Amino acid sequence: MDDLYRENLMDHYRHPRNHGTLEHPDCEAEGKNPLCGDEVELDVEVVDGRINAIRFTGNGCAVSQAATSMLTDLVQGLPVAEAAALPSQAIIDELGIPLSAMRVKCAVLGLGTLKVALHRGVGTPLPPEWGADDDEMVWG
Amino acid sequence: MDDLYRENLMDHYRHPRNHGTLEHPDCEAEGKNPLCGDEVELDVEVVDGRINAIRFTGNGCAVSQAATSMLTDLVQGLPVAEAAALPSQAIIDELGIPLSAMRVKCAVLGLGTLKVALHRGVGTPLPPEWGADDDEMVWG
Amino acid sequence: MTGATPQELDPTRIRADFPIFARQVHGQDLVYLDSASTSQKPQAMLDAMVGFYSTSNANVHRGVYTLGVESTDAYEAARDAVARLINAPSRREVVFTRNTTEALNLVAKTVGVERCGPGDVIVSTVLEHHANLVPWQVLAQATGATLRFLDVDDEGRLQLDELDAIAREGNVRIVAVTHQSNTLGVRPPVEELVRWARAQGALVVLDAAQTVPNRPVDVQALDVDFLAFSGHKTLAPTGIGVLWGREAILAETQPFLTGGEMIRSVALDRTSWNTLPWKFEAGTPAFAEAVGLHAAIDYLEAVGLDAIDAHEHAITEYALGRLDEVTGLRIVGPPDAAARGGVVSFVLDDVHPHDIAEILDRHAVCVRAGHHCTQPLMQRLGHAATVRASFYLYTTTAEIDRLIDGLHDVRRVMGV
Amino acid sequence: MTGATPQELDPTRIRADFPIFARQVHGQDLVYLDSASTSQKPQAMLDAMVGFYSTSNANVHRGVYTLGVESTDAYEAARDAVARLINAPSRREVVFTRNTTEALNLVAKTVGVERCGPGDVIVSTVLEHHANLVPWQVLAQATGATLRFLDVDDEGRLQLDELDAIAREGNVRIVAVTHQSNTLGVRPPVEELVRWARAQGALVVLDAAQTVPNRPVDVQALDVDFLAFSGHKTLAPTGIGVLWGREAILAETQPFLTGGEMIRSVALDRTSWNTLPWKFEAGTPAFAEAVGLHAAIDYLEAVGLDAIDAHEHAITEYALGRLDEVTGLRIVGPPDAAARGGVVSFVLDDVHPHDIAEILDRHAVCVRAGHHCTQPLMQRLGHAATVRASFYLYTTTAEIDRLIDGLHDVRRVMGV
Ligand SMILES: Cc1ncc(COP(=O)(O)O)c(C=O)c1O
Ligand SMILES: Cc1ncc(COP(=O)(O)O)c(C=O)c1O
Secondary structure (H helix, E strand, O other), rough: OOOOOHHHHHHHHHHHOOOOOOOOOOEEEEEEEEOEEEEEEEEEEOOOOEEEEEEEEEOOOOHHHHHHHHHHHHOOOOOOOHHHOOOOHHHHHHHOOOHHHHHHHHHHHHHHHHHHHHHHHHHOOOOOOOOOOOOOOOOH | OOOOHHHHHHHHHOOOOOOOOOOOOEEEEEEEEEOOEEEEEEEEEEOOEEEEEEEEEEEEEEHHHHHHHHHHHHHHOOEEEEEEEOOOOHHHHHHHOOOOOHHHHHHHHHHHHHHHHHHHHOOOOOOOOHOOOOOOOOOO | OOOOOOOOOOHHHHHOOOOOHHHHOOOEEEEOOOOOOOOOOHHHHHHHHHHHHOOOOOOOOOOOHHHHHHHHHHHHHHHHHHHHHHOOOOHHHHEEEEOHHHHHHHHHHHHHHHOOOOOOEEEEEEEOHHHHHHHHHHHHHHHHHHEEEEEOOOOOOOOOOOHHHHHOOEEEEEEEEEEOOOOOOOOOOEEEEEOOHHHOOEEEEEEEOOOOOOOOOHHHHHOEOOOOEEEEHOOOOOOOOOEEOOOOHHHHHOOOOOOOOOEEEEEEEEEOHHHHHHHHOOOOOOOHHHHHHHHHHHHHHHHHHHHHHHHHHHHHHHHHHHHOOOOOOEEEEOOOOOOOEEEEEEOOOOOHHHHHHHHHHHHOOOOEOOOOHHHHHHHHHOOOEEEEEEOOOOOOOHHHHHHHHHHHHHHHHHOO | OOOOOOOOOOHHHHOOOOOOHHHHEOEEEEEOOEOOOOOOOOOOHHHHHHHHHHHHOOOOOOOOOOHHHHHHHHHHHHHHHHHHHOOOOOOOEEEOOOOHHHHHHHEEEEEHHHHEEEOOOEEEOOOHHHHHHHHHHHHHHHOOOEEEEEOOOOOOOOOOHHHHHHOOEEEEEEEEEEEEEOOOEEEOOHHHHHHHHHOOEEEEEEOOOOOOOOOOOOOOHHHHEEEEEEEEOOOOOOEEEEEEHHHHHHHHOOOOOOOOOOOOEEEEEEEEOOOOHHHHHOOOHHHHHHHHHHHHHHHHHOHHHHHHHHHHHHHHHHHHHHOOOOOEEEEEEEOOOOOOOEEEEEOOOOOOOOHHHHHHHOOOOOOOEEEOOOHHHHHHHOOOOOEEEEOOOOOOHHHHHHHHHHHHHHHHOOOO
């Protein structure tokens, strides 16, 4: 049991960091995994090319919500280019639990949403594997 | 080997009875099994409700041709109603060799063709399993 | 089929026939509660398939030689077994497909396309698995027919009060309905729908993927026109399914896929079709899977489909009772065991179904979490996802107990 | 794939891996010369499938639980193995179907319907198996496109001299050709055809049912757009086949069958599709058969496809030499082993092929007799039927000798 839902993960799930919305976000996006119903919404404020503030709301499994919470901690203050280039593995490492292919989709939902938000808001590149042509995104 | 191509069968195959055509047949039909290419053509002359003369030509495997030859012997002089009602088993018995489902089709090609010929020429009933709506018949 | 009083089945003895139950997951005995998704396989079925491959394997309908004859006989005997199982009037009405999905697509893309057009109405329900929903959407779009869905109440019971209004919208051509919801286990009132469809002159397509595996299904008593099911849910291999359809309809319908086996004769400019059922089976069929399906049917019939039905009913009643003990757990679908098969969907406070399923897996308990390929139903009931436990002839009360223990642990881990 | 010099394979050792060769027919050891129709199965493949069913069986792409993850991984690993086998640029281009026939129908009924219309031309050849012929007839009829067939010479060699005339008839959209004739063993000049098709802007559909089993096939080197083959001819189970197609084309093509697995999201009025390759895989796939196919590919690669090709070439040469000894026997197709695979068709005086096959069966020799699902080719060559012997990695010269002995007995029995 212990390696599945570690304290750190459960802590982020129960007490999500940076939860909420921003009044005037520079970047925003929704991510949704219709297969399991996980959802996140991200607002990002960019100042001097860096992520000045980031907020999220969402609902879904512990993995998706905790991962998004950890992500917001991780990218706070980062240059947007660096945040947009963050690899999935960074989040998976952060979660620190074994994940099946199916759960990886939950884990990276927030990251994908961030990449889409930055792409739309400040034009960072969006690698094709994150390519979303509508609001109904499926990562993977 | 012996039970497969008995002497009787090979004799009918090599020396088919009633081979040829009739000048003025009352009934005629072609039968063809496109799967293996067996073909027979039957001409029948009916006098007083009986099969007065019957001739066939054809080509194909020994089973199909010998069976047709045997059939012509069998129905010679028979009332048409009786010939039209002849069961497949009569031919299979006549051949006297074990037949797989696939070879049964070869064995009864001539019989089916006779049923179609009599049906067309003198209106005997054609059971649905022999139903042929064009000249390209498949028995079975 | 068994006689009047179904012999009670002993799931513990049955389990011994299924090699997978020797499997351990995370050091514990496997608890498999996902049979609505796919069934496990008895050794006898595996042996039949391997035995076939090891002694008689040859392509069917082609070889004059002994192996080819044996393999054709084995394949066609499987068709006879299916015809018997569902009481089909004729073996010519039994078409082998890959699965239920292909069977339903076959109907939509042949009979459906031939019979539907603008002004026509296709009726389905919000209960349906995507397999009995999306093909009708595509058909409606392709032909200009109208597609209407019957609604359910909040517990998933099908509502028939819109039928009259639907009948006024046009010529009802096709009514496509499930025999049992794979998500909720509810069984819609098929007889009433069939009566109504008959009055409209409509064809009835019954998705029996969830019922052929576990109770006697009789196409003549049901009086439907098409019925589909999957081998893999009936103890049989993947890769084989069945479409049963009325001979009179299939006979006058153009083929679906074309190629070898389904032809009578081919010329460069003209091709004629084989007779039923082969007209609808293009190319080398899944003949070894048919042998497996035959062995699976033999197994089911030896146990008795009435007995399986009774067992599932008893297990479901037990499960509903025990699930009731779990604080915060809500059954999705009808709360009673009466109108349902061996499928129970539930949610637990606001713990996400994926978390529940993942934590249960650590207890070696296999359940499904998600929309179960019924997104419109989930939307109608207001759930993004549920947890689903489903039962079969090998399910024991001890497994249900393991599920309940697991659910208590879910509550502990998730702190609810 | 093996390196530069193919290791010679030892068919006698290989036979030990195939349980069916323990089989006796009419009291004699089995001589199986019908691998072009379907292949026999190695124990390792059967073990892989049974092992899967006995330990990891669960539906794919759905379960959060361990079994579901294992089964999804196994299914998707099979896709990777196929992609490697045919050197596909991406696993997203590998679609599992039931067989070659379904794969070719899928192309005709999606890409074909979308791209063909009046004024367009579809090109095929008289060499084709019905599976690569009838779907194009149906497509031409449905779309108003013109269907043209390239002719062969009297030995079955494809003639390209009409290509210019065909190009003047309209926009050539699709060129559908076999990689090797299943009846004659001839290999048409695919490279030349591909070059011509490229110049026309046409798509090339390659029927590789007869070549993927027995030699290295590289979709990138071939530069075709679609390629189809069947598992059952490649040591794998029935019920599974492969369509490979260029991602750029598949991505912009509407799906074929619809239902579960192939959707992204479903609402009552609107459905969106999954990404490649799943968009083209509706319903529960033949996942256990995929596991079998993976094991079969492993087996083929361990032996080496170059070695298999070399072995088939040697056996074919030996067979052609020995068949030459039989009085009255005529090879149908090219008389030399150079331009062909391990398939030999022949006729014997005027003994009907069915009689030959049936008498050979009494010697436990399995050969096919008939039109081999190539009726237009048979008609073109002036034969109602031929006898066909076909070879594979387990074929020995001793088996060829048994064939020849059998043929002498045919002559005796039939008195020719
Ligand atoms: C060249 C060729 N194409 C297509 C097919 C059809 O394959 P299947 O029956 O597995 O669909 C075959 C096999 O019979 C073949 O040899
Ligand atoms: C009610 C119902 N219909 C259709 C299907 C689709 O079956 P398959 O995936 O075998 O085609 C399923 C199974 O998932 C089902 O439960």
